[in-house]
Amino acid sequence: MKSIVSSNPKIWIVIGVTVAGGILIIVASEATRKRRRRSTLREEDDDNYGAFMERFVLIPPPPAAKHPPLSALTFLINDVFDVKDHVTGFGNPDWKTTHDQAPTTAVSVTTLLKNGATCVGKAVMDDFSFGISGENSHYGTPTNPATPSCIPGGSCSGSAVAVAAELVDFAIGTDTVGGVRIPASFCGILGFRPSHGAVSTIGVLPNSQNLDTVAITATHENIEACYMVRTEMRAALHSLLKDDGILAVPTVADTPLKLNSKKTLLSKFNDRAFSLLSIATISGCCQITVPFGKHEDCPLGVSFIANHGSDKFLLDTVLDMYQSLQGQVSAVTSLQPSLDTKGNVEASMLWKEKGNAAYRGKQWQKAITYYTEAVKLDEINATFYCNRAAAYLELGSFQEAEEDCTKAISLDKKNVKAYLRRGTARELVLRYKEALH
Template sequence: MASQSGNLWVLLGLGLAGIFVLTRKLKEHKEDLGAFIQKLHLLPPPQPAPPKAPHPLTALTFAFSDLFDIHGHVSTFGHPDWATSHQPASSTSPAISALVQAGATALGTTLVDPFAYGITGQNKHYGTPTNPAVPSRLPGGSSSGAAVAVAANFVHFSLGIDTTGGVRLPAAFCAILGFRPSYAAVSHVGIIPVSTSLDTVGWFAKDPNILRRVGHILLQAPLAIQCGPRQIIIADDCFQHQIVPLDRSSQVLIKATEKLFGRQVLKHINLEDYISSKVPSLETCSSQKTNGEVKTSSLKLLANIMQFIQRHEFGLKHAEWMDIVKPDLHPAVTAQLHGKLEISDAEIENSKSVRSEMRAAINSLLKDERILVIPTVADPPPKLGGKEILSQDYQSHMFSALSIASISGCCQVTIPLGFYDKYPVSVSLLARHGGDRFLLDTLQTMYTTLQEQADIASKSKPSSNVVSKEQSAEIAKEKGNQAYKDKQWQKAIGFYTEAIKLCGDNATYYNNRAQAYLELGSYLQAEADSTKAINIDKKNVKAYFRRGTAREMLGYYKDAFDDFTYALVLEPTNKRAATAAERLRKLFQ
């Protein structure tokens, strides 16, 4: 027996221990839900003799995305051609080594999107892992297999790579915890890079205590007195873009905070406005028009910058693979990579300026043990084979919230809050760069109360859903009206958008948003919203007037004249419409 076990140990330079490596391809997708690429057992060192304490991760098992180096093993990087054209690794990733030395046992490598470049979890070469939380929906990527392995209870925790959301997004879709550490807080050595200035080694778990224990090993965080947050900041505008009602998302967090720390620690903020004021370099990007937009929100601009950085750095590292990459990726991702690879110095410098200013802005906002609360994602997981993931709106919604931590380099944890309409709900907590241990401690403190409040919210008034939606829409509209009066046009648009999502057949909501768009100079949006208001209510005088105003500014003078004229037919005493119609009549004389 002793000689047999001696043959199984292979020294990998871990000092105190050896590691037994056994690999085998999995033949059946069903037995592991498609999460694993290979079985690869990495055994921890023997336990120290008493009275010394056992290893901190003893009895825990884990898996990791198939892009970490393991001595003698060839990673797939999500693509079979990569595996067949690269040599086995000569050493093991420090992150993996640290976990094994700490007593954890690795059970295998897990699937990623091809070249870890994607957010869907789909891989045409190895299949799409089944989402245990919602089997008919995508698991999210790029670290899809690592998330599924935890969600299905195959392992206690797992490691993945989070570049633009590769850990946070599948955590949200699979209803588990996901942690993206501060940039460079965990060593990047021994991983295949996707985007060197955005990549982080993140991890998944179901138990916040396990998430925290793993963090202490990977972060090499010194022991410190645990302290609660001095302030919890709710990004109200970000939650307005969610499909999930506020009482199932931000309100759950608010109630848990009040119960644990008191109402005085709560603060509300419009994050878009804050970023716009603190990151002036974004103005350089604001001239970039998307679908005719004259002005793009700060978070959408951040998302554009994030995708630009990823595309540029991926090209620098893997230029020889670009022809292979594009056909094999999801169409939504391929569209990004079809962009030019020749990047101007000005574009690179501007992205550096945005990142520097964003780091300073978030660190300033979250200094002195403060926490920022945002939704992890705006939409539910896409259907298997669904086309919504291809839409620009879906991509924009998805990346907007994810870009905050990716660009600023701060740490973020995704927290599941049960289900709404059969789909997972989650929120995220963010702390300043370097506040990783504080964030993990805060999660540990809040988790149980958050789950209790989420459970209460899920059971409250299920029969009055329609009424509550209408009431919530009216509340959002009134908030929008107040923001409009305060000349906070973008904030007003956010509130009106929330009202429209809750009740999409109300002409007033579209009409009010059209007026806010006019104030911003977003005339195409104003025209579109006015048209929707008219389709709902053919006698809406204000909608005709606002559409006429938008069309006049766009140079559609004949159509604008018709709108002003029809407004006068409906309301002959409308002096503004009469003046506008007369002004345009003179153009035709």
Template sequence: MASSSANLWVLLGLGLAGILIMTRKLKKVVKADLGAFVERFQLLPPPQPAPPKAPHPLTGLSFAVSDIFDIDGFVTGFGNLDWARTHESASRTSPVVSALIEGGATCVGKTVVDEMAYGISGENKHYGTPTNPAAPTRVPGGSSSGAAVAVAADLVDFSLGIDTVGGVRVPAGYCGIIGFRPSHGAVSHMGIIPVSTSLDAVGWFAKDPNILRRVGHVLLQVPFAVQRNPRNIIIADDCFQLLKIPVDRVAQVVIKSIEKLFGRQVLKHENLGDYLDSKVPSLKTFLSKKSNGEVKSSSMRLLANVMQLMKRHEFKHNHEEWINSVKPALDPVISAQIHEKLEMADTEIENCHAIRSEMRSALNSLLKDDRILVIPTIADPPPKLGGEEISSEDYLIRAFSLLSLASMSGCCQVTVPLGSHDKCPVSVSLLARHGGDRFLLDAVQTMFASLQEQADMATKSKLSRNVVSQETSAEIAKEKGNQAFKDKQWQKAISLYTEAIKLSGNNATYYSNRAAAYLEMGSFIQAEADCTKAINLDKKNVKAYLRRGTAREMLGYYKEAIEDFRYALVLEPTNKRAALSADRLTKLFQ
């Protein structure tokens, strides 16, 4: 009896252990929010006002905030466990968050950011990297990775992030949602951990342009204005040349949408690099001090370098004391940049700020009178998780060349999704002058549906475009083969005609041309086979009959050769070669 009782307890214990193990496993899988959240909670809005007063503008909407915004009673973690461990709970909520709650929205939690909100990859070794719903094997983009993922996965209606050098724009582009970076200083920075004060901007994500706009109206507190259409939309042609996907996949979608909505007369084109060369003279001063004028560099690349320099300088000023005293476990890439000796003289700092001021004037001038600038959000598709590309200099300089335009000018920018290419999200960005936030939000609302329609058409027609592209490549290979034939490089010509056949195997000319090269090489069997294939594809290919007749004559098939030459004459009665060959063989063998 005692034995049975003991066995019962053992089974009960094993059962409980199994439940605990399964619970732990479920918790790991369930990080059911795709790893987007650090903490979940609810901050509820105030009661609705009694009629006839209008309801709160954000009623019924839920949102999350990046773990860089203070929430009363919660530690602001800043993407680093040592930071969370060494800081007290916030004593008040960020005014930005409070404004959204007062506006009727419910805050449901804090989301993951890159470590100390420093990177743009979205990877975080402390809290884990949120899963990109649009491309699960790719990075979500950062620094506001969790906020973007929460919106992309429909866990919330909108979310807040911080954009210093792309922290909202990059994850919006990589997760296939809308991301808005307002004009610098347009939204309060109070109750937010600073990264780089001169560059930081509170931004927000949404899937729906109407929600994006409603949130903007609450945060920006801009006066009502009649909605205006853009006077000009400027395509920055040189920026699109940085893209690592086909340029037309983005540029043509935007151009077709603009033409449909506003007419072709609205479109303008600009080489932005040349424009900045003439309008931001302090960039040349920066180059001459750094390289004594020895290295020629594009204005946008220089601008990217200045932005990174400002960010590092201000980040160190804000956080170096804590880093040196706590000695936190930092990501090696961040650690290397922070600990690298960075001595900036007062004149260099002044020059950086002069560049920033000139950039704002330059873009404000370009975008005055309701103009919009169109650029790619980021040049590359989202890199693979754990890949080296995300920290490569080439990737970063391409990214920051585009991202520095809004960060350094303080102009507002919105990232708009444009479907996908090769299973990765594609996006484009629209910029308006500093202070043109409401106008830009209105423009997105107007343009969004048309952009999505054109993007969908581009995605659906990809297969046919691939066929066209293959046929074009085949024609190029054929032309190269023709030139090699003229140069009497028979083997090279055969290789090029073979390449054309692989790309487009139903073109009789490619087989006939390869047969001509085989004849010159004395490969008569191959020549006859190619001519037969060409004739099967095109029964009226005179050259194929002539070349097959020649091959058959050399192989000793005289009767068949005569038939080929005579049929060539039926197709082309004035063909002297066919007539002479047919008469010669007839006299000899008949």
């Protein structure tokens, strides 16, 4: 893990853990030295989005190195990591009251402390890590900073929410079938799932000893079939990706559900999500989810998967292309019409049709009013300006007609009617030479 967190001077904090049996657990987030350094956690009365289950501060030991790679960075841990003299609660109050304090701190947490980071508490999570919605009936559901009306995703909901809200620089949690990848995608942050076995799980409560356990009533043949699927999946991915291949897939099949959605919806959501999340989970490959813009105001995540053991290759590749990728997403977003919704598009077309009807009825001023309403809804539709120019010509408002035609031409160089109407407007005010252009 040390090589993962300190191999790049730009400091991408992306930590992960693996559970016994091959269930990967991930942590999410990007942090740079440019971010405002935090010496302590925000005060308790500040808005913390319901991300914290328990607050405490674990400060780094005296550094062996002069400048530890994670110095001045804060992090949050899921309620499955042991902390000396604290009870590991597994996201459930009954579990917490029936278990003793941990005698030692989890190896992964200790490693982060030794590298200069400060732990500031434990995060809310799904009960026993069972669930991918991030909702917890005992401690409350953390509020998704990106879309407050939707689930934050789980099981590591509090960890992802704290990072997205910039309450901490990074967080660590466990991922059985997407417990960090899902909330990272839904909250619009980075999430990394390391190769199986890459990080110590000493001092971490496992969700499942082995991913391939189907149910307590499963037959021996069922379990053998599951092992066969895992073996074949790993062989197929290894053959496909080799040493330098990367597979790009959506992190999750859907945008986040609304809070308190019906169980029937959640069941369908889970099935669709697992079909994508299982690729890396079953194969043991490493995976990173990256913010990829928004759809219907909800963050989207795209994932990149590399072969087992290719963690550094995957992280270096994504680091190299991250800024370019985000720039491309921003460029595509900026090209979209200012009206983003189907409803506004339809409304603008209705105003245009009303304008056309008024024009045919020789109600020039009314036509101008209707076309103006269409323009307000869609400022980059050349036809609306061109049609309004025709009405201005009928009223003798030649300057306005010329301006509308010029705007239409700037939006659509092939709008012949706009050229003709602008020429007419210039000709009628005796600007014959300009009328030719």
